[in-house]
Amino acid sequence: MARAPTTTDAFNAVAEPRRRQILDILIGGERSVTDLVDLLGLAQPQVSKHLRVLREVGLVDARDDGRQRLYRLNGHALKPIHDWVTKYEQTWSERFEQLDAVLEELKNEEE
Amino acid sequence: MARAPTTTDAFNAVAEPRRRQILDILIGGERSVTDLVDLLGLAQPQVSKHLRVLREVGLVDARDDGRQRLYRLNGHALKPIHDWVTKYEQTWSERFEQLDAVLEELKNEEE
DNA sequence: CGATCATATGCCCATATGGGAATACGTTCA
DNA sequence: TGAACGTATTCCCATATGGGCATATGATCG
Structure with a gap:
């Protein structure tokens, strides 16, 4: 099998920097x-x-206006990416690192 | 030019569901x-x-343990994706929709 | 050492890519 | 109607993919 088509889902569509x-x-x-x-x-x-x-993955919508075609964002189609990647936020977020530090401190105080 | 290699960055690496x-x-x-x-x-x-x-895009690290090789997550490499997609959150988030509704209401009360 | 386990690499193939260039299609305007 | 504009489609090509399969490399154990 080859690589999945870019039109498979938002993940693939958005892998291209121009898009x-x-x-x-x-x-x-x-x-x-x-x-x-x-x-x-x-x-x-x-x-x-x-x-x-x-358009095929639903990231944009279009409407005709005379001879022009106007494209508009449909950010909702990015939600799956956001949901997926957000699960990992605590892996790098400074906030969580600080939280870890605080918890560690509390633990030490208990002893 | 062909499609950018999967090892180009996290966006490309993560487009594949198995990964x-x-x-x-x-x-x-x-x-x-x-x-x-x-x-x-x-x-x-x-x-x-x-x-x-x-590993090439830095999403995982490895360490040898006898004849096994243990892989470990490096979530930090996902930050660019998170940062990028988060810009769009207000596009779909219900919280923002509700905020819009509230603002609309306030505006009407003013009149 | 030889055998076995754990992992990585190499080769083959069908498939799609993204850009370049030419051109087709659709709409407006004189 | 014909010309000009705005957008989409088609064809060409070099490149890489991801899976299947065989095999190489590395480490442990008897």
């Missing part, structure tokens, strides 16, 4: 393809292809 | 390769290959 860039831009609101092309400095066809991937 | 599974298991603590093989129901070589990818 993350696109989403980052869309945080600011709806954008046309040309806007994205200008902001990304990529060729138009590649941008359209990335948008297709993002 | 996420491995990390999920390692939350519980160190595991030998054989442990992982049993828990995953995968062939040993594939597990070793997945572990290599995870």
Whole structure:
């Protein structure tokens, strides 16, 4: 079997840095393809292809406006990633490290 | 250009579900390769290959213990993903939706 | 040492990638 | 209607994937 297609899920779609860039831009609101092309400095066809991937996994929605097509973020599709990665937060978070330190201190005081 | 190698960064490494599974298991603590093989129901070589990818991007560390090799989670390598995806949290979080509702209400009362 | 256990590496293959370039499609405007 | 604009699709190609399988490497034990 080969690597799973980029359109398999949000994890795969978002592994590509350009697609993350696109989403980052869309945080600011709806954008046309040309806007994205200008902001990304990529060729138009590649941008359209990335948008297709993002649309297939539900990360963006589109609506037509004259001859333009406006793309809009659908952040909800990122929730699975957020949920998954958040389980690991305590692994690195300073807050948790400080908590550990405090608990250790309390333990020592007991003795 | 082809798709970026899985060893490029955590985003790419973690796009593969088996590798996420491995990390999920390692939350519980160190595991030998054989442990992982049993828990995953995968062939040993594939597990070793997945572990290599995870090690190359710093998501796991290993230490030798006799003829076993024990793998351990390094959650810190997930921080970039967490940081990135957290920017989007307000897009879907119910808390934020409720906040929006409250703000709307306040605004109406003002009038 | 030889045997066995634990892990890693190598090879094969079908599959999809992302960019480049050309072009097709759809809409607006003169 | 024809031209120009905005977007999507198609074809080409080098590259890497992940699984299956065989085998190499490393460590322990009798």
